[in-house]
Amino acid sequence: MKKVVTVKRRALEANEERAQALRTRFAASKTLVVNLISSPGSGKTTLLEATVQGLGGELTCAVLEGDVATENDADRIRALGVPAHQILTGGGCHLDARQVEGGLADSGLPEVDILFIENVGNLICPTTYDLGEDFKVVVLSVTEGDDKPVKYPAIFSRAEVAIISKSDLLPYVPFKLDSVLSQISSLNPDGETLVTSSLTGEGIDGWLGLLRDRLAAKRRTTT
Numbered sequence: 001m002k003k004v005v006t007v008k009r010r011a012l013e014a015n016e017e018r019a020q021a022l023r024t025r026f027a028a029s030k031t032l033v034v035n036l037i038s039s040p041g042s043g044k045t046t047l048l049e050a051t052v053q054g055l056g057g058e059l060t061c062a063v064l065e066g067d068v069a070t071e072n073d074a075d076r077i078r079a080l081g082v083p084a085h086q087i088l089t090g091g092g093c094h095l096d097a098r099q100v101e102g103g104l105a106d107s108g109l110p111e112v113d114i115l116f117i118e119n120v121g122n123l124i125c126p127t128t129y130d131l132g133e134d135f136k137v138v139v140l141s142v143t144e145g146d147d148k149p150v151k152y153p154a155i156f157s158r159a160e161v162a163i164i165s166k167s168d169l170l171p172y173v174p175f176k177l178d179s180v181l182s183q184i185s186s187l188n189p190d191g192e193t194l195v196t197s198s199l200t201g202e203g204i205d206g207w208l209g210l211l212r213d214r215l216a217a218k219r220r221t222t223t
Contacts, residue, residue, distance in 0.1 A: 022132025
């Protein structure tokens with residue numbers, strides 16, 4: 001057991017070094033970097049589609065997509081005229097800083113205002129891996145059940161922003177929104193929570209405003 005813990009510690013330490021190098025790089029380019037984490041099927045890619053469409057060219061964006069297989073998600077983003085690069089993990093349950101570094105080197109993605117990293121669908125593995133991002137966003141769809149924050153407290157504690165997605169389905173599923181909001185607030189009192197629907201547009205303006213504010217704040221601190 002001691003050897004397993006030691007190996008994990010060394011892997012995380014190596015990841016931290018690469019993540020810090022990425023953070024320095026993103027600070028120099030004044031790029032806001034957002035790490036999106038959720039279970040499979042929560043609506044991360046649909047949220048990204050609504051995001052880039054909502055920004056409407058106001059800010060430049062690019063996307064790094066993490067998946068076990070296929071380029072489906074990257075293709076959806078490219079169809080909107082936004083540069084995207086697919087990172088295939090071949091079975092890995094999360095992205096690490098090395099993969100992000102390699103993805104940027106291989107893709108030739110341009111410097112942009114906002115870089116979105118759509119992590120592999122998983123509420124556990126991506127939690128402890130720093131990718132050099134400015135903040136983590138956890139996405140929870142109303143179809144997943146209302147006990148997820150307390151079942152997966154680590155990500156809901158660490159993510160600065162929590163997005164409740166697919167709110168248009170609330171009338172049709174047994175999802176206690178007030179309970180979920182309370183759980184998230186207790187786990188991360190300083191975090192921000194948004195209730196959204198990428199299909200109806202509910203909450204999307206608030207999400208776009210948050211991104212604008214975070215980017216402006218980063219530019220002020222890196223000037």
